[in-house]
Amino acid sequence: MSxxxxxxxxxxxxxxxxxxxxxxxxxxxxxxxxxxTNVEIPDVTPLIxxxxxxxxxxxxxxxxxxxxxxxxIVALDMLDAAQKAMVPPFQCSVFADPAGxxxxxxxxxxxxxxxxxxxxxKSWKDVTVTVFGATGVVGFASSIIAALEGAKVxxxxxxxxxxxxxxxxxxxxxFGVDLExxxxxxxxxxxxxxxxxxxxxxxxAAGVQVVSAADxxxxxxxxxxxxxxxxxxxxxxxxxxxxxxxxLPGSQALGVGALAIGDIKYKCExxxxxxxxxxxTPLSLDFRHAYALCKTLTGLA
Numbered sequence: 001m002s003x004x005x006x007x008x009x010x011x012x013x014x015x016x017x018x019x020x021x022x023x024x025x026x027x028x029x030x031x032x033x034x035x036x037t038n039v040e041i042p043d044v045t046p047l048i049x050x051x052x053x054x055x056x057x058x059x060x061x062x063x064x065x066x067x068x069x070x071x072x073i074v075a076l077d078m079l080d081a082a083q084k085a086m087v088p089p090f091q092c093s094v095f096a097d098p099a100g101x102x103x104x105x106x107x108x109x110x111x112x113x114x115x116x117x118x119x120x121x122k123s124w125k126d127v128t129v130t131v132f133g134a135t136g137v138v139g140f141a142s143s144i145i146a147a148l149e150g151a152k153v154x155x156x157x158x159x160x161x162x163x164x165x166x167x168x169x170x171x172x173x174x175f176g177v178d179l180e181x182x183x184x185x186x187x188x189x190x191x192x193x194x195x196x197x198x199x200x201x202x203x204x205a206a207g208v209q210v211v212s213a214a215d216x217x218x219x220x221x222x223x224x225x226x227x228x229x230x231x232x233x234x235x236x237x238x239x240x241x242x243x244x245x246x247x248l249p250g251s252q253a254l255g256v257g258a259l260a261i262g263d264i265k266y267k268c269e270x271x272x273x274x275x276x277x278x279x280x281t282p283l284s285l286d287f288r289h290a291y292a293l294c295k296t297l298t299g300l301a
Contacts, residue, residue: 004059006277007032009051011039011078012068020100021068021269028273030064044078048085048092057089064276067096072137073170074098076286083284093276095285097269101137102287103294104228107264108138108201109145110294111256112226115245116199117300119254120223125150127223130193132156132184132210132235133203135163138228140171141287142201147177148288156184156193158204191218200225202235211236213250222253230258268294 008030010017017035025033036047051063067078075098082094097103116122129146133139134155147153155164164181171177184190194200194211195218202210206229211219216237225248229235234257238249241259248255271293272285283289295301 004055004062005032006030006062006064007034007051008064008066008273009047010035010066010068011044011047012037013039013071013074014069018068018099021066021097024266024269025066025273028270029277030273039078041074041077041081044081045085048082049087052087052090052092057091060089060091060282061093061279062277063092064273065092065094067094067098069098070101070137072098072101072140075102076174079284079286086282091282093279093283093285095272095276095283097272097290099137100265100269102141103269103272103290104261104265105138105141105145105203106287106290106294107261107268108203108226108228108256109142109149109291110298110300111244111261111264112199112201112224113149113295114298114300115224115254115256119245122223123150127198128152128154129199129201130154130156130197131201131203132158133201133205133208135167136203136205139201139203140167142203143179144171144175144177145287145291146201147171147179148175151199152180153177154180154182154193156182156190158184158190160185191215194219194222196221198223200236202227202229204229204235206231207233209233209235209237213237216248216251216253219251219253222251224254224256225251226256226261228258228261230262234258264294264297267297271297
């Protein structure tokens with residue numbers, strides 16, 4: 001392992017790089033962290049090559065790039081552009097986690113899987129997953145992870161079904177998964193969806209309640225519901241932030257709260273940064289690698 005100074009370059013299409021991710025990277029061991037804002041995909045190649053050619057090849061593993069932002073597809077495209085920009089033996093490690101969504105999604109899926117396995121003796125192949133907030137970054141990544149694991153996944157459209165149809169098409173093209181778009185724009189449509197749901201991922205925007213007290217009364221098939229929203233009101237009525245497989249009040253379903261998920265998410269993001277620092281070969285990390293680590297963190301692997 002090279003003793004060169006560990007440097008992390010953080011690329012973000014937005015005005016600011018996330019302070020959360022900066023702190024995570026510093027605590028994981030990066031000594032120099034450089035933010036780049038308003039980055040577009042064509043900028044990635046020259047930035048990568050400027051970095052890799054500035055250091056001898058054995059320093060490559062001590063150079064990292066982090067792809068942030070709030071758009072999952074843009075982050076994945078930046079990751080792809082970075083991989084294509086490598087000129088072996090001049091290479092570096094890259095890690096995409098826009099808005100912390102990939103590690104959050106991976107943590108949510110793993111936490112729910114642990115509850116299903118330990119308390120219900122079920123796997124993803126046994127259930128249908130209903131995703132609220134499906135066009136958001138967490139909803140996008142969690143739906144693909146669950147589908148890759150064998151679940152049947154439904155994407156709920158609360159504002160125009162065309163958006164989730166597009167998300168399903170992108171997921172099919174890039175990852176080979178079949179996701180079912182469903183219209184949930186009216187109260188009647190939403191109640192029908194919840195009445196037939198087995199697993200719910202509540203990944204809507206902060207402060208938006210997905211499952212109300214009245215919804216819980218009709219959710220007779222619901223087994224597990226996970227809520228990533230830590231901002232009041234909770235995304236699921238009655239959900240405690242620390243709930244990790246306990247029965248949800250007013251329901252027979254088991255709940256997984258935002259801070260139970262957040263604990264695994266935090267360890268996952270930190271862990272992936274540490275993997276980059278410890279590796280003897282350059283790594284390229286996305287939500288699939290995050291999920292693999294979350295399975296280890298939750299005792300599933």
